[in-house]
Amino acid sequence: MTSYLAYWLTSLSLLSAHYQQPPEQARWVLVADPFFCQLQQQVTGLGQVQFMTAPAEPLTLQFEFEQPNLHVNSARLQVIDADWQAPALRRGGTVFSASAIAAQRIEFREAPLLWLQQLHLGYWLLFEFQTDDTDVRLTLTSIEGRQAVDGFRQCVTKMAPLTWQQARDLSLEMQRGQRTLSSAQQTQLRQLVSYLQYDKAVQRILIDGHADDTGDQLADRLLSRERADDAAAYFLELGVKAAMLEVRAHGNRYPVAANQPNRRVVVRLIR
Incomplete structure (x- = not known):
């Protein structure tokens, strides 16, 4: 069946092809990591289907083709009944169009949580390219879908709150005269401290306080110091060791840009 599928995809004379994943090959494989969760199924001769998510990133369903020169113009996805399901469980599914089509990859972003729920209940997926x-x-059958989806959900609940790219450089914008962190900014620092539990390579945390140019350099310097000190104090309150913290007050130096507010505290993680 696989060799015929490869022929179908490259033949200029064939108008359509229908492939169903053999049940013995319809197993989901979980790739679990604190910074990445993937539930994938390989379709021999065609490509790979995968649910993917990362910290602070939306869940997506992707289809990656093996054929490097395959040009896909449109793609659709639908939840369909499994052939073993009793009539009482059978249902029709809404058809979803692909959100993005690129070289060798198609992404569906509209309702991936719904598709996971349906796989958990035993339904199949029908792709049309x-x-x-x-x-x-392509009819994507499924074996032990409930266990696979449960494992994926557990991976997501244990995932780090941020990626390294999101965590390594955080800018907390302050209001005029603001000296202490707002509740929203405290939440951002709590996420950062939670991230540190997953990334043991971080050695130092730089906390840089900044202020606008008000005309009094000493006042600007003191204000920037108060802002940085408050962030450092909150890190200590959250259990971060003082030896990891380096606090610096820059006053009105190093503005973001000309004529732009410089009221901020910048937190940088150093590995």
């Missing part, structure tokens, strides 16, 4: 030469329909 339109290429320059043919229409391809």
Whole structure:
């Protein structure tokens, strides 16, 4: 069946092809990491289907094709009944169009949580791809979908709150005259401290206080110091060791840009 599928995808004379994943190959594989969760199923001869998410990133469903020169014009996805389901469990599914189509990859972003829920209940997925030469329909069957989805959900609950790119450089914008962190800014620092539990490579935390140019350099310097000190104090309150913290007050130096407010505290993680 696989060799015929490869032929279907490259033949100029074939108008359509329908492939169903054999049940013995329809197993989901979980890749679990504090910074990445992936639930994937390999479709031999065609590509790979995968649910993916990362810290602070939306859940997406992707289809990656093996054929490097396959040009997909449109793609759709639908939840369908499994052939073993009793009539009482059978249902029709809404058709969703692809959110993005790129070279060898298609992304569906509209309702991935719904699709996970349906896989958990035993339903299958039907992909429809339109290429320059043919229409391809793939029925993605599933074995032990409930256990696979449960494992994926557990991975998500244990995931770090931020990626390194999101955590390494945080700018807390302050209001005029503000000396202490707002509740929203405290929440951001709590996320950062939570991230530190997953990334043991972080050695130092730089806390840089800044202030606008008000005309009195000493007052600006003191204000920037108060802002940085308050952030440092909150880190200590959250259990961060004092030896990791380095507090610096820059006053009105190093503005973001000309004629732009410089009221901020910048937190940088150093590995």
